[in-house]
Amino acid sequence: MPKKTIPHNRKTQRSSCPISCTLDILGDKWTLLIVRDMWMGYTRFKEFSAGPEGIPTNILSERLVRLVNSNITERVASADGSRHPAYQLTNKGKALIPTLESMIDWGLKWEDGASKKVAKR
């Protein structure tokens, strides 16, 4: 019995507060960065992995599963005929864009060192 990775969320996630509830899914260093990348139009494992922050592949893999299970992203056949899978935001995922935008505003205004461009590559 290999006892693989825990199915999905870290804790029992019985939080009733919507903020807490949201943070149960998004409250970590990487998840929203992946959402950001998909928002920017990236769709493939390789592209996420190549981001400037350098997410490790095992973490990326696990987060993608979690995002798909949470219905924030979906895994689809790649549009360009390549046989590799593509990931894209669902409506639920797209609904996170205002949150991302508010973080951009905050980062630009209050954190120096934040450049003007989002995810420039």
Place this chain on the structure above:
Amino acid sequence: MPKKTIPHNRKTQRSSCPISCTLDILGDKWTLLIVRDMWMGYTRFKEFSAGPEGIPTNILSERLVRLVNSNITERVASADGSRHPAYQLTNKGKALIPTLESMIDWGLKWEDGASKKVAKR
């Protein structure tokens, strides 16, 4: 080169993307919950600690230091004459409210199990 624990932020935090930059500070399960609590008017260690999510005292303590160092909160003498310290949001901290609100909207719309009230106690 021993290269011990990094002083405070988890990584080098040279991220130039404002989202990544923001997540370097807020990207964990607890930090935004503390900001939420302060937004709701709570000011004391004990109050944060008594929240429904049950943040451990050592984590709370560390996060408070981090928030103060990041200028998101400030530690002030308690208003009511008690000798215990009080914490409150700075302007930089208050600027996070739109982010919190967008998370509330998202949680309410997409995460069932999220009740209508924020941090009801």
Place this chain on the structure above:
DNA sequence: CCGGATCCGGTCTGATACTG
């Protein structure tokens, strides 16, 4: 009692190597 600090076991992260 309150605001933390310390201790410590277990979990998770993240760098890297590996596989289909």
Place this chain on the structure above:
DNA sequence: CAGTATCAGACCGGATCCGG
């Protein structure tokens, strides 16, 4: 290319302790 496997070390979190 898209992930899995591995594994040491970082971090979390529960309990306990302590000074005021």
